[in-house]
Amino acid sequence: MSPRTLFEKVWNAHVVAAETADTPAVLYIDLHLLHEVTSPQAFDVLRERGLRLRRPDRTLATLDHSTPTLPRGTDGQRPYATPAARAQVEQLEANCREFGVTLHGWDSPHRGIVHVIGPELGATQPGMTIVCGDSHTSTHGAFGALAFGIGTTEVGHVLATQCLLQRKPKTLAIQVDGTLAPGVGAKDLILHIIGAIGVDGGTGHVIEYRGSTIEGLSMEERMTICNMSIEAGARAGMIAPDDTTFTWLQGRPQAPQGSDWDAAVARWRALRSDPGARYDRELHFDASQVQPTVTYGTHPGMALALGASLPAPRNAQEQRAASYMRYQPGQSMLGTVVDVVFIGSCTNARLPDLREAARVLRGRHVADGVRMLVVPGSEAVRRDAEAERLHEVFLAAGAEWREPGCSMCIAMNGDLAQPGQLVVSTSNRNYEGRQGKGARTVLASPATAAACAVAGAIADPRTYLAMEASA
Amino acid sequence: MKPITILRSRTAVLADANVDTDRIIPARFLTTTVRGGLGRHCFQDWRYLPDGSDNPTFPLNQPAARGCAILVAGHNFGCGSSREHAPWALLDYGIQAVLSSEIADIFRNNALKNGLLAIVVGEAEHHWLLDHPGVELGIDVRRQAIDLPDGSQIRFELEPFARHCLLEGVDQLGFLLQGAKGIDRYERERAA
Numbered sequence: 037m038s039p040r041t042l043f044e045k046v047w048n049a050h051v052v053a054a055e056t057a058d059t060p061a062v063l064y065i066d067l068h069l070l071h072e073v074t075s076p077q078a079f080d081v082l083r084e085r086g087l088r089l090r091r092p093d094r095t096l097a098t099l100d101h102s103t104p105t106l107p108r109g110t111d112g113q114r115p116y117a118t119p120a121a122r123a124q125v126e127q128l129e130a131n132c133r134e135f136g137v138t139l140h141g142w143d144s145p146h147r148g149i150v151h152v153i154g155p156e157l158g159a160t161q162p163g164m165t166i167v168c169g170d171s172h173t174s175t176h177g178a179f180g181a182l183a184f185g186i187g188t189t190e191v192g193h194v195l196a197t198q199c200l201l202q203r204k205p206k207t208l209a210i211q212v213d214g215t216l217a218p219g220v221g222a223k224d225l226i227l228h229i230i231g232a233i234g235v236d237g238g239t240g241h242v243i244e245y246r247g248s249t250i251e252g253l254s255m256e257e258r259m260t261i262c263n264m265s266i267e268a269g270a271r272a273g274m275i276a277p278d279d280t281t282f283t284w285l286q287g288r289p290q291a292p293q294g295s296d297w298d299a300a301v302a303r304w305r306a307l308r309s310d311p312g313a314r315y316d317r318e319l320h321f322d323a324s325q326v327q328p329t330v331t332y333g334t335h336p337g338m339a340l341a342l343g344a345s346l347p348a349p350r351n352a353q354e355q356r357a358a359s360y361m362r363y364q365p366g367q368s369m370l371g372t373v374v375d376v377v378f379i380g381s382c383t384n385a386r387l388p389d390l391r392e393a394a395r396v397l398r399g400r401h402v403a404d405g406v407r408m409l410v411v412p413g414s415e416a417v418r419r420d421a422e423a424e425r426l427h428e429v430f431l432a433a434g435a436e437w438r439e440p441g442c443s444m445c446i447a448m449n450g451d452l453a454q455p456g457q458l459v460v461s462t463s464n465r466n467y468e469g470r471q472g473k474g475a476r477t478v479l480a481s482p483a484t485a486a487a488c489a490v491a492g493a494i495a496d497p498r499t500y501l502a503m504e505a506s507a
Numbered sequence: 508m509k510p511i512t513i514l515r516s517r518t519a520v521l522a523d524a525n526v527d528t529d530r531i532i533p534a535r536f537l538t539t540t541v542r543g544g545l546g547r548h549c550f551q552d553w554r555y556l557p558d559g560s561d562n563p564t565f566p567l568n569q570p571a572a573r574g575c576a577i578l579v580a581g582h583n584f585g586c587g588s589s590r591e592h593a594p595w596a597l598l599d600y601g602i603q604a605v606l607s608s609e610i611a612d613i614f615r616n617n618a619l620k621n622g623l624l625a626i627v628v629g630e631a632e633h634h635w636l637l638d639h640p641g642v643e644l645g646i647d648v649r650r651q652a653i654d655l656p657d658g659s660q661i662r663f664e665l666e667p668f669a670r671h672c673l674l675e676g677v678d679q680l681g682f683l684l685q686g687a688k689g690i691d692r693y694e695r696e697r698a699a
Contacts, residue, residue, distance in 0.1 A: 052693040053686060059668050062686055064693055074590065076540035081680070090690075102538055120538035127540050171589040171613060187591035187617035189679075197683045199690055203666060235525055236583040236609055269586060271612050335525050335586070353523045353581070448534040455557075465587060467529040469552045 039310035042276050043207050043242045046182040046307070050165045052199055060201040066164040068194045069150045070097035070137065072128040073448075074169025078192035079131040089135040090198045096159055097132050098140040099125050100149045102449055105411050105438035114142070117450030135195075148414020148440045151175040151382035155259065156416050158288025162277035162304040167194060172382045172464065174265040178258035179285070180277035180307045182242070185266065205271065206316035208241040209309075212249040214323035219498035221392070222257035223384060223462065223481035225249070226264045227329040229321060231339035238270025241316065244309065245275050249323040255284040256386045263383045264464050267336040276308035328497060331466045331479040332369050333357035338466075339479070342496050343368045360468055361476050369478065369494045375457035377408040377435075377489040378471070379482055381445035384462035385413030387420050389482040393462075394426045396486035396500045397433040403492025408435035409451065411443040435489070447471045460488040508622045510676035513647050514604055519572035520579045520640040527587035528614060532596040534588075545592055546599030571641050576603040579636040583607070585614025585625075594618040594625075604646055606653070608633035619669045620679060624648070632661045648673050 040048070047063070055061035068091075075097075082089060089095065102121040104114050116122040132139035140147045146157060151172050154160040160176045166183035167173060169191045176183035190200055210229060230237070243265050245258075253261070258275050265273030282301050285291045292300040327341035334357040340346065348365040349355040358365065363372075379385070379393050390412065402408045410430045412418040418440055421427055427437045444451040445463035447470065453459045455474025462485050466477035480488065483497035490500065536548045554565045561568045567578075578597070584607045585593060594617050597605070604624035618625035624646055628636070636642070645654035648670060653661040665673075672679060 052689050057667060058671065060666075062683065062689065064690070073537050077542050077591075080541075085680075087684075118538060124538045124540055169589055169591075171587065185589035185613055187589055187594075187613060187620065189591060189617065189620045193680055193683055196680060197687065197690060198694075199683055199686075201668065201679060201683065235586055236611075239583070239609060239612060266587075269583070269611060335527065337525075351524075353525065356523065446534045448537055465527075465529070467527045467587060469533055470529050473533070473552050 039313040041207050041309040041313045041315060042180060042244055042274055042307055043182060046163055046165065046180070047204060049163065050182075055203060060203045062199050063165060063202045065167050065194050065198055065200060066094060067154070067159055067166045068095045068198070069154055069166065069168035069170070069173065070095060070128070070191070071100050071150050071168070071170065072124045073101045074188050075131065075191055076124065076127045077188050078169070078195055079135065081192040082135070082195055087196045089137065089195050092136040094198060095137045095195070096140070096154070097128060097137050098147055098150050098153055099128065099142065100440075101442045101446060103441045104449055105441045105443050105451055107439060115450070117448070121449065145415050148416065149382045149385065149442055151259075151263065152386060152413035152417065155179065155255070156288065156414060158285055158291030161285065161291065161300070162281060163307050167200065171266040172263050174271065174273050175259050175263040175382055177262040177265065177272050177274040178255060179281055180274060180304065182272055182274065184271040206241045208238055208243045208270065209315040209318040210243055210245050210321065211247040211318065212245065212321045212323050213247045214249055216249065216323045216326060219483060219501050220326050220328055221481050221483065222253055222260040224329040225323060225326050226261045227331065227336065227339040227479060228326045230264060230268045230336050231329065232321070233268055233319065235267060235335045235337035236269040238265060238268035241270050243268070243270045243273040244315070245273060246309070250275055251278065254388060255280060256388045259386070260383055264336065267464055277304050328481065328484050330369055330484060330494065331477070332361060332363050334360055334466060334468050336464065336466060336479060340369075342370055342484070342494070370496065372458065372494040374406055374460050374488045374493055376453045376459040377402070377406060377485050378411070378444040378459055378461040378463065379485055380409065380411030380413070380443050381463035382413065382442070383464045384482050385411060385417065387417050389462065390417070390421050390426050391424070393482040393486040394429040396483055396490065396497055397435070398429050400433060400490045400500070402434040402489045406489055406492050408433070408489045409438060409444060410435050411438045411451075412440050414440050444471050460485045460494065508672070508676050508678065511622055511624070511648055511673045513645055514576065514624060515643070515645045516576035516603070517641050517643050518577045518579045518636065518639070519567050519575035520637055521566050522581050522637050524581040525583045525586055526580060528585055528590050528593040529587055531585070531593040532590065537590060537592055539592070542595050543599065545596035546601070549596040549600040574601065576601060577644055577646065578602045578605045579640070580605050580607045583609045583611060585618070586611040589613045589617070591617045591621070594621045594623045598623050606633070606636060619673070622673065624673070626663050626665070628653070628661055628663055
């Protein structure tokens with residue numbers, strides 16, 4: 037057999053009916069994740085057509101997007117932003133009851149952002165196909181799964197048939213070698229990559245991240261990388277599973293146990309691209325060249341090293357971005373006044389992300405006039421962070437410590453910035469209005485975001501991390 | 508889905524590159540649990556001024572753009588989130604086709620499944636279309652050709668199954684359900 041890529045191995049194992057010139061492949065889906073925003077119309081289709089949900093055992097739901105991150109009020113009510121948000125959550129609760137789907141809802145100790153809890157539960161496993169009506173489903177590719185976002189019509193297809201009609205995408209290898217400098221992390225690396233290849237650099241492709249730098253990353257860092265594959269236009273990003281993956285997964289509630297575990301690991305070890313496997317495109321990056329990186333414009337491809345001088349707009353769209361963001365060509369982002377700092381989202385709300393922010397914030401205070409929100413990715417992250425007393429670091433620094441959810445990443449739950457405010461955010465999208473109408477977003481790592489909160493302006497985290505090291 | 512063979516309309520032009528799905532339909536309108544009614548919020552924060560009146564600089568608010576069913580959009584239209592609310596909003600607004608030099612993968616999939624013609628044209632043709640707002644086009648799905656007023660045409664690629672579904676009004680869920688025996692067999696073999 038000719039050498040195959042990781043992607044091809046996973047794809048081939050899930051083909052129910054091969055693609056032809058006239059028809060796409062029928063691709064089997066191992067795990068279907070649901071949340072309240074993109075599922076209601078799909079459940080309606082099941083009801084309208086009298087269909088059952090084919091595999092409730094392969095379907096897992098949670099509440100994350102429309103959910104408030106403030107606790108219940110004194111009246112016992114959750115502070116939903118709107119009656120529609122409450123109705124949407126209640127709709128998912130009702131749909132899950134009606135169709136027998138496990139829902140990690142308000143009362144579950146496992147509730148959280150869908151792309152945080154899938155891995156935490158061990159529901160996400162190497163070699164799986166995983167979909168969700170959510171573009172950041174690419175996150176799960178960190179485990180060597182083929183995971184991608186779908187629309188609501190396709191959510192309906194998977195509910196009814198556990199399958200999707202798919203044309204085989206192309207493959208793009210992104211090879212990263214070298215050592216990341218101190219104070220530079222996975223978020224800087226992926227922003228650097230998207231800045232280089234552009235927001236459409238991965239369109240039509242599944243990215244495989246590989247190389248010594250990637251192999252050296254923790255699972256949380258790998259999730260940060262794969263999460264943002266969609267920001268380069270790729271539907272999926274994958275990383276071959278290895279001992280780091282297996283150690284992370286072992287013992288999680290839905291991971292195989294006992295002899296099943298050993299058999300699974302033996303199978304999973306074959307999930308790597310064969311020597312000589314061909315990709316449609318290959319790109320190389322040198323990790324040692326990566327600096328703390330932030331965005332300056334209105335899409336994630338407008339990203340540069342913190343101290344780099346910003347380019348002059350080359351077209352009307354970049355002119356619009358410069359005017360919206362109020363950035364000055366020729367200057368760097370350093371020193372730009374910050375109004376809000378958000379630590380959270382499926383990109384950067386896991387325990388190590390919170391530790392990284394806490395390292396900068398410990399013994400320091402959020403600058404006057406800056407509002408800082410820290411929103412853990414899940415109930416499990418919240419418990420673990422509180423066990424380490426990280427929340428006390430955040431609270432002592434003057435930040436708000438919230439309940440888990442997507443929060444200000446998508447700003448549909450009432451957590452949002454005001455028009456004109458500048459938000460330094462550990463999330464994944466800096467589009468116009470993403471964090472509130474007229475709000476200006478700068479994407480950054482947790483360390484950079486925390487440094488900005490302390491400085492009240494865009495700042496280099498290495499200044500604070502170095503002071504910590506010498507203290 | 509109703510079959511679509513030919514769509515004739517004048518074009519409206521939205522030349523900005525990388526118009527993302529948050530621009531098309533901001534997240535605060537995603538708390539709906541139905542498909543309909545999103546057209547009034549399509550491009551909400553671009554289309555309206557803070558006082559709620561029409562933004563005179565928004566291209567689709569120009570008198571000549573009103574009623575146009577074909578949108579000529581900048582490169583990489585529809586990037587970002589997987590929200591199908593974006594094509595739902597465009598269709599409800601009255602847009603039935605989007606032509607661009609590149610259309611983001613998930614948006615294009617979602618659009619075609621809803622009968623919104625998401626069509627990629629060559630760069631030279633894209634430039635010409637961007638430079639000629641208001642031109643009367645005929646998009647012929649069967650011939651995979653866009654007819655221009657001077658009798659010339661622009662050819663385009665369309666995934667054969669998507670084309671078939673558009674022309675025949677095929678319901679893709681129905682197609683998948685017809686293959687249920689194959690899915691049963693796959694599940695049995697994997698479990699074995």
